[in-house]
Amino acid sequence: MAVAAALDALAGVDPKSIDALAFATTTAPYREKQSATTIAAALDLPAEIRTSETGGTLRCGTSALLGALDSAAAGRRVLVTAADCRLGAPSGANEQTFGDGAAAFVLGDQGVIANVLAQASLAREIVETWRDAGDPYVRNWEERFGLTQGYGPAVAAVAKQVLKDAGLDAKGIAKLVLAAPSEKVHGATAKSLGFAPDRVASLLVDRVGVVGCASAPMRLAGALETAKPGDRILVIDYGEGADALVIEVTDAVASFRPRQGLAKQIDARREIDYGAYLRWRESLEMEPPRRPDPRRPSAPAMFRNYGHNLGLKASRCLKCATVQFPPQRVCWKCKTRDEREPYALRDKPARLSTFTADNLTVSPDPPEISAVIDFEGGGRMIGNVTDTKLEDLRVG
Known part of the structure; x- marks a missing residue:
């Protein structure tokens, strides 16, 4: 998913111009091996680029964006991609709301369609959503505790700070992109911040689901697809604290044409039954084929063939x-x-x-x-x- 999103972001961009790649996820396929290098190889990025990976929190997507902004300010061109594929226990609330998704952005000083006016962050230690090293499924503490002691205060504080730094109030924002664990929390929080429903980017729970660290970045990408020059977008992400950005859209957005884009991706989705879902998640054991097991390729063979395989x-x-x-x-x-x-x-x-x-x-x-x-x-x-x-x- 991260590669697919990055290909969309790189439409019309020379891959050789990318100086750094930042990948954010809470569900990396390896515990000890960088996935960012795999993404770079699949995208045919220069071998000399700097690759980095962030995770461990649902706001690692916006954290990667904030870190990339520092590199972009130093003159580098940075590709940021966030992707998540989280598991909720069967028949639980998380399984019903979780979705998979990815988003990607190119940060730099060329063809800029949006500028960052202000940014703010807040760290808040709290145990409300977690997954231990041996846990296949995400676990949660009682919802009210997380909302009243974690999410609510952190989002309110970071929103107030970033708007103050930008010299704006809620009326000066055209669209709010807010990460939230559910539609109910999303709507109530947006209202408390002073935003009417028509100025809030949809959480897309009914069409995509809550996509972990890609939630805020994905919906920011969707907001940029429909934004007009001069629009200001407030992005708020949450996870043991909060990140916030105020973004102003430039005139260059008029010529912005994503290869696929969020709307097309959603329209192309395909419904599957619950049994197929469990098979894809490897939560349901399937009968093995009556054939010899395939031979696993060796590390040297994979190394020789990365160019065409990836x-x-x-x-x-x-x-x-x-x-x-x-x-x-x-x-x-x-x-x-x-x-x-x-x-x-x-x-x-x-x-x-x-x-x-x-x-x-x-x-x-x-x-x-x-x-x-x-x-x-x-x-x-x-x-x-x-x-x-x-x-x-x-x-x-």
Whole structure:
């Protein structure tokens, strides 16, 4: 999800111009291995960039943004991406409201569509929402305690401070982006801050869910998609304290065209049943296939193939311009040996050449669909098809 959001943010941006990458998540796939380097490899960012990772709190998304602002002020161009995939215990309230999501931003001094007028932060030690090292599910203390002693006072204090620093009041804000654990809390808190419902960005619980550290960043991205020059946006995020930013939209927003954007992503969503959800979450054990277990690739093999496995890099022959994927030393067309250059397929349009459905392979979303695609300009790839239904596929 972080890679997909970053690709959207990088539309029209040269990846080689990125100086740093900051990744925020509370659900990193590894406890000891940086995921930011994996994201950088998938995006084909320069190897010399600075990568960093933040987590441990639901406001790590805005914390990463605030940290990146310091780097941007020093002249660096920073890509910030936040993503979360939290688990609530089956049949619990968290399972009903949690969602998965990601958002990404490019910070710098080129093509700026919004400037930060003021920022404020507040730290408040409290145990209300947590997950120990061995916990698969998020746990919560009694809701009223967290709201009255944590969320409410922290949000009110940081909102007051950031508006004071910006020289504004609630009437000077066009849109409020507020992180909250539920629609009820979201509406009540916005009202207490002086915002009418039409000036509050939707929490999207009914369409996306509460997406952890990506909640405030995602809805900020959505607010920017519909913002007008001169609009001011107040962003408030919460997690053992609070972060707040006041952002002013520039004239450049008129030419801002995200590749997908939040609205398109939501409209393209697909409903699944509860059994499929449990399979995707690996909360429901599936019968293994009656086949030998697949061999796990070795670390050296993965290292050699990161270029095409993560970054979709092919090779192009320097003699006849034939594109081959995966990269090959010998051109199949002119038989030239070791005369090639890297060729990125990531942004190239492609057409579906053929596909097949496998009902025997164990999959959380059967059948498993494999396809062959041909890239514009050359190059062919075999892979799995996701986020679609078999009956919706067409060759072409």
